[in-house]
Amino acid sequence: MSDTTEKPAERPYILHMLTATPQMSPFDVNMAADAGYQIIVPYCNVDAGMVANLTQDAIFSLNATSESCSRYLPPKPISWSYCRAVKR
Numbered sequence: 001m002s003d004t005t006e007k008p009a010e011r012p013y014i015l016h017m018l019t020a021t022p023q024m025s026p027f028d029v030n031m032a033a034d035a036g037y038q039i040i041v042p043y044c045n046v047d048a049g050m051v052a053n054l055t056q057d058a059i060f061s062l063n064a065t066s067e068s069c070s071r072y073l074p075p076k077p078i079s080w081s082y083c084r085a086v087k088r
Contacts, residue, residue: 012038013036013037013039014039014040014041014058015032015037015041016043017042017043018054019045021045022044022045023044024042024044029042
């Protein structure tokens with residue numbers, strides 16, 4: 001008897017990027033893509049008062065499973081040189 005149970009499709013890695021500036025840094029977008037994020041969503045001109053609601057919407061729109069909880073980690077390790085560059 002063969003197992004015909006179909007695995008659910010792997011969910012994409014999504015990164016919501018917030019910035020108070022009028023545009024997202026192209027460097028940061030490129031680094032996110034290099035890290036393996038498949039969907040990168042920039043939010044520009046974000047006021048400090050908007051951060052909590054945007055963060056809650058991003059987190060609590062996902063199912064609370066062990067697999068979805070790991071989605072908050074980058075899909076690939078970030079190199080130390082990238083961390084130094086972002087630290088500016």
